[in-house]
Amino acid sequence: MVVNIGQLTEPKGTSLEALSGKIVAIDAYNTLYQFLSIIRRPDGTPLQDSAGRITSHLSGLIYRSTHLMEKEVKQIFVFDGKPQELKAAVIKARSDRRADAKRRWEEAKALHLDPDLIFKYAQASALIDETIVEDAKALLTYLGIPYVQAKEEGEAQAAYMVQKGDAELVASQDYDSLLFGAPVMIRNISAPRRKAQLELVAFTELAEKHGITREELVDIAILIGTDFNSGIKGIGVKRALKLIKKHHTIERLLNESAIEIAQIENYKLIRSIFLQPAVNESYEIAWGTPDEDKVKEFLCEEHNFSEERVSKILRKIEKIEQKKIAVTGSQKKIEQWL
DNA sequence: TTTGCACG
């Protein structure tokens, strides 16, 4: 899904250059899922090492992260914690959908159906398991990029970190972080060669455009449907916006209109999940120096990446590090004169 | 300099 409030946003085009020096809290699951679903061979098979372990996410992560490092974007990856109990239905539905897609993928392959269709089913069967998360965390550690473990929802944790001033924006393809209170978020954080434009969404712009508060936005989301409820049949963004602008809260909407309370299950609880999310408050963020030997060992020896490719990446990393040293060096010189 | 394509 996740929450379909994208239509309410007024995204502004931006660039990686504009993010230079900024600290970005990146939705790790969102990112890994993208890599896992997209980085595949033409028949839909993900990239794998000689032991058959999936490496698509490692390829995506190493290239994107070093690219962002080069642009001096400071990354913090935020991983989901334990899911809300209310999310069980969505988790089950996604798991069923994946299983179904996997079956269709095998079928379509055996029948030599349209390659695009085969690829589509393969993509829909992408799954993030524990190994994938652990491998991603290991690579981030070797690259000196910090990550934070969320208590529950990653987007809630990322939003909290921006509110606290530990990061400046949330990066995700989903808009949930706005509901969790992120003041600014970006979408499509990818290399400039891709045509999708980097979008910056500021909560205040959305709020001013529609004349609504965050509380009202959350109620709108609940009417449409979230990961925690299925929403009301026949109500989409437009109607939900109109209804909440008129009645302001779900309570008043229920009193003043014909909508049955039974149709909005658990809305008070869901509201509190968005407005007072459980977060991990005791995280530490520190950027370290990349450990080139570890990166090489992990990617080449453990996961059979080509030495040539990895060496090229390491050379890029070295260049970035040298540039950093040069900058701090000249800063010290300036300090001496002051 | 931009665009398309194959590769991992």
Place this chain on the structure above:
DNA sequence: CGTGCAAAA
């Protein structure tokens, strides 16, 4: 997805 290389413009 991000990259390198080749072709096109």
